[in-house]
Amino acid sequence: MGRIKVLDPETVGLVAAGEVVDRPASVVKELVENAFDAGASCVEVVVDKELKSITVRDNGCGIAEADVLLAFERHATSKITCGADLERITTFGFRGEALPSIAAVARVELKTRVADAVGGTLVRIEGGQVVDFRPVGAPPGTTVTVRDLFYNTPARRKFLSSPRVELGRVTEMTGRLALGRPDVAVRLESGGRELFRTPGTGLAGAVRAIYGEAVAAALVPVEAEGAGARLTGFVGRPELVRTTRRGQTWFVNGRYVKHGGLTAAVYEAYGTLLPAGKHPFFVLHLTLDPGFVDVNVHPQKLTVRFDQEREVLAFARGAVKKALFGRAVLIPGTKGKGTTGGMPSGAGFRRGLPDRLPxxxxxxxxxxxxxxxxxxxxxxxxxxxxxxxxxxxxxxxxxxxxxxxxxxxxxxxxxxxxxxxxxxxxxxxxxxxxxxxxxxxxxxxxxxxxxxxxxxxxxxxxxxxxxxxxxxxxxxxxxxxxxxxxxxxxxxxxxxxxxxxxxxxxxxxxxxxxxxxxxxxxxxxxxxxxxxxxxxxxxxxxxxxxxxxxxxxxxxxxxxxxxxxxxxxxxxxxxxxxxxxxxxxxxxxxxxxxxxxxxxxxxxxxxxx
Ligand SMILES: Nc1ncnc2c1ncn2[C@@H]1O[C@H](COP(=O)(O)OP(=O)(O)O)[C@@H](O)[C@H]1O
Ligand SMILES: [Mg+2]
Missing domain, CATH: 3.30.1540.20 (MutL, C-terminal domain, dimerisation subdomain)
Known part of the structure; x- marks a missing residue:
């Protein structure tokens, strides 16, 4: 990653600003996305049961000693330098707001080392004030620990739910982040217990790690290219339909989004496969040229705009439909090995059948x-x-x-x-x-x-x-x-x-x-x-x-x-x-x-x- 620079006021005006930290889950989101942006192949999230301490450890590029304090300056980022860069964003972050926002409302410790540097750097910041800054021995990568979130802003602390509920949100968020970057191994530990660990070898492994074997076994792969886009992922077989919309995840260029049109496209693809009031399970990744997507429309970055929305939606619908109907997996009880795959060798009954499908x-x-x-x-x-x-x-x-x-x-x-x-x-x-x-x-x-x-x-x-x-x-x-x-x-x-x-x-x-x-x-x-x-x-x-x-x-x-x-x-x-x-x-x-x-x-x- 390049050097960290403070954005000029004009560019600051262009990036949609917003409150980035409102609860433990959003701290986890910002820190894990920073780890992804740093090119990490391994990211570990460790929280205690009360969520008094949140640690995110990565093996990414680290931050050079000279840049460490700059990282905590507002609008300081290494990811864009000017407004034109916004057109082709490939990183999660680009506003330079997360670290300073978190450091303003918590006790933050950051330990980091660039791989080829002799040693690492440690900085501790409390309520926006640097209280410690020194060289330290550290493995390559970055570890950020956030303690006592909102200790100095009781009004915001009041908006937090019980630790159990917040932990649920952290788990959901970490799972979502892991599904977004299935090429990265992501591990979540809470109160000394491992909640999941994705292998970093692809979406199938990540889905299995997060949702379990039973869900993984009931999925149909989606794989299609067209309309200048690529769609990959998994949709649930009809027996996996749910009574809630949980378990519906759309990513656009690796970024989690809520997009009514994309979700509707999946429902349309299921058509009459969906009983009334039931919801499909899916994890889908849409990839297209960053120049054709605007991810800067919402401060929480949950929504996107497409240049060719109609074409993209039609493509998504068709691709999911093809995955669902293009094979015999829709029959409960079958493994979806196609029309012959599941048959034991030597089974005689098929011999008398005509070659053509009836x-x-x-x-x-x-x-x-x-x-x-x-x-x-x-x-x-x-x-x-x-x-x-x-x-x-x-x-x-x-x-x-x-x-x-x-x-x-x-x-x-x-x-x-x-x-x-x-x-x-x-x-x-x-x-x-x-x-x-x-x-x-x-x-x-x-x-x-x-x-x-x-x-x-x-x-x-x-x-x-x-x-x-x-x-x-x-x-x-x-x-x-x-x-x-x-x-x-x-x-x-x-x-x-x-x-x-x-x-x-x-x-x-x-x-x-x-x-x-x-x-x-x-x-x-x-x-x-x-x-x-x-x-x-x-x-x-x-x-x-x-x-x-x-x-x-x-x-x-x-x-x-x-x-x-x-x-x-x-x-x-x-x-x-x-x-x-x-x-x-x-x-x-x-x-x-x-x-x-x-x-x-x-x-x-x-x-x-
Ligand atoms: N885990 C990390 N590894 C390497 N560099 C990091 C890490 N976290 C933050 N940084 C550096 O600190 C800068 C500021 O981070 P942040 O406040 O999240 O803003 P943004 O991600 O929008 O650039 C980043 O641009 C990056 O250069
Ligand atoms: Mg960031």
């Missing part, structure tokens, strides 16, 4: 049954599909293609669609499960959830193509609708409902979505009208949310129910159709369609290992 095979519309006028109910099998039936079930995936059109985000990142494992139908397990053999063991598919997913995507695709096919009722039905708005008829027709106004408080139902049946159709119409009306009031864009909700209800009503027994060919067809879905792993409400009882689990249960 999802890519043409699947005739076997799921509509004439007798009942419903998808999946009754006894008609593959062979019974009549021409008329085929026309009605056009909206099912099956003509050799995937059910839905790919979204732009996918196209942008080249996502090749979800990889669902090749599964072979075995048996039906009442009341609602289909058993199938697959690469990692025994798979159980919830037939209702799976069919819901298939129909949700098929109806969605039909809607995108102009509308869901409707089926005329033999006798139109009079339905009670308070204040039916004839304008709504067009919208309803897109969903397959043919409705005419009929007097004040009624409407004539002439047609329902193909395959739904009159009874079901009537029930759903009321729900749909409610949804559409509610959607109109909520000003959330062009109604994408309510359209999704409407599609989800439609799919739910039309899907095969628990307790209905599918024939073997139907069950096999359902598996194929599910495999062809864009997001086959969950139903539209976010519940899993498929779980796996893996070989390892089976072997353990049978005492084979």
């Amino acid at each position: 999802g890519r095979e043409p699947v005739p519309g076997v799921f509509f049954r004439e007798e009942t006028g419903r998808y999946g109910a009754g006894a008609a099998g593959l062979a019974a599909a009549t021409a008329e039936e085929a026309a009605q079930v056009r909206l099912l995936p099956g003509e050799g293609g995937l059910p839905g059109a790919r979204s732009e985000g996918d196209a942008a990142t080249g996502t090749a669609g979800a990889i669902f494992p090749t599964l072979e139908y075995l048996a039906f397990l009442p009341p609602t499960y289909i058993l199938a053999a697959g690469p990692e063991g025994l798979y159980l598919i919830d037939q209702h959830a799976a069919h819901e997913r298939v129909l949700f995507e098929a109806f969605g695709a039909a809607l995108a193509r102009g509308g869901i096919a409707s089926q005329l009722l033999v006798t139109p039905e009079l339905v009670e609708v308070r204040g039916f708005d004839p304008e709504a008829a067009g919208e309803l027709a897109r969903f397959g409902f043919l409705v005419e106004a009929f007097g004040e408080d009624a409407a004539l139902l002439r047609g329902v979505p193909a395959g739904l049946g009159a009874e079901c159709g009537r029930l759903l119409l009321a729900e749909l009208l409610d949804l559409l009306a509610a959607g109109e009031q909520a000003d959330g864009g062009p109604g994408a949310g309510r359209e999704k909700a409407a599609l989800a209800s439609l799919a739910c009503h039309a899907a095969v129910k628990a307790g209905e027994r599918l024939t073997a060919p139907e069950a096999a067809a359902l598996i194929s159709q599910l495999a062809a879905c864009r997001e086959p792993f969950t139903c539209p409400h976010g519940r899993p369609t498929t779980v796996c009882l893996g070989y390892e689990e089976l072997a353990r249960r049978f005492g084979r290992r």
Whole structure:
């Protein structure tokens, strides 16, 4: 690091100023960031239980004796020299405020040695006054100890919480710092106990050290490049979803940030994988040219601004989506080794399977049954599909293609669609499960959830193509609708409902979505009208949310129910159709369609290992 200089007043005016120390955690943050900036490969944070003393030790470049006192001057920094340097900041610090701010409100001792210097330097400062300054023997690097924070400012001390709470904040902060620089080994010790120690060998090791083995095992790696940016890190598999937003960490160029847009991009990538009210776990690093990010907008440096925000967000969304859906890890119980990786060698069941994934095979519309006028109910099998039936079930995936059109985000990142494992139908397990053999063991598919997913995507695709096919009722039905708005008829027709106004408080139902049946159709119409009306009031864009909700209800009503027994060919067809879905792993409400009882689990249960 260069020499420490006091910034000129003009540059001081440019750096967004702010209070940098308000509690022990912010002291830790400033000292550890200084250690990172000093090029340390090892940083150790040691606190006592009462947080009366905070020590941060590093093996970085150290401070030359002549600079030691300067480091405690306001606006003295070695990291920038003029305003133009602000454009390309690569260090955490640049304001030259941390050390003087801390030294003003605590008793600080700093011991430091530059590697090739003969000896080190010690300085002690209390309440801003230098009380000791002398040469001392020291290992290369810097150790700063901060004691009695706010001893001379009782008003600020009052704002501190209990030591337990403050220690929690220190732990969270140190963990966050370690995740931000996973190439540095970071150790946290409190009251003589080691809380964690990251290996400094990369993010995977850091995440494991901080969150533990169970969390680490439930993560999917993210790795993508595009839009002039690079995204790396981990996102949680759906079973890791949480009830709080803790465990969500975004870094931009190594700096922890809170950015609503970036966080929203992750939620969007999860889509229906996230049950309502649940939050994903993620640790993500976005790297881009420092010239395209402004980190100087907030004194606590928690927020950033991007020059090309839209592109960056679309890239992030696409990359997370690709990571989540680009592999079969989304099935609870699987290890995510892909479609074959988890299979023990010599397992024979796969030999009889076709080479092609069933999802890519043409699947005739076997799921509509004439007798009942419903998808999946009754006894008609593959062979019974009549021409008329085929026309009605056009909206099912099956003509050799995937059910839905790919979204732009996918196209942008080249996502090749979800990889669902090749599964072979075995048996039906009442009341609602289909058993199938697959690469990692025994798979159980919830037939209702799976069919819901298939129909949700098929109806969605039909809607995108102009509308869901409707089926005329033999006798139109009079339905009670308070204040039916004839304008709504067009919208309803897109969903397959043919409705005419009929007097004040009624409407004539002439047609329902193909395959739904009159009874079901009537029930759903009321729900749909409610949804559409509610959607109109909520000003959330062009109604994408309510359209999704409407599609989800439609799919739910039309899907095969628990307790209905599918024939073997139907069950096999359902598996194929599910495999062809864009997001086959969950139903539209976010519940899993498929779980796996893996070989390892089976072997353990049978005492084979
Ligand atoms: N751990 C450390 N190792 C080496 N140099 C340090 C360390 N901590 C502080 N310094 C030096 O002291 C200066 C002032 O630090 P600080 O007050 O945190 O301001 P800033 O980090 O914004 O430059 C830094 O610019 C750096 O040169
Ligand atoms: Mg600093």
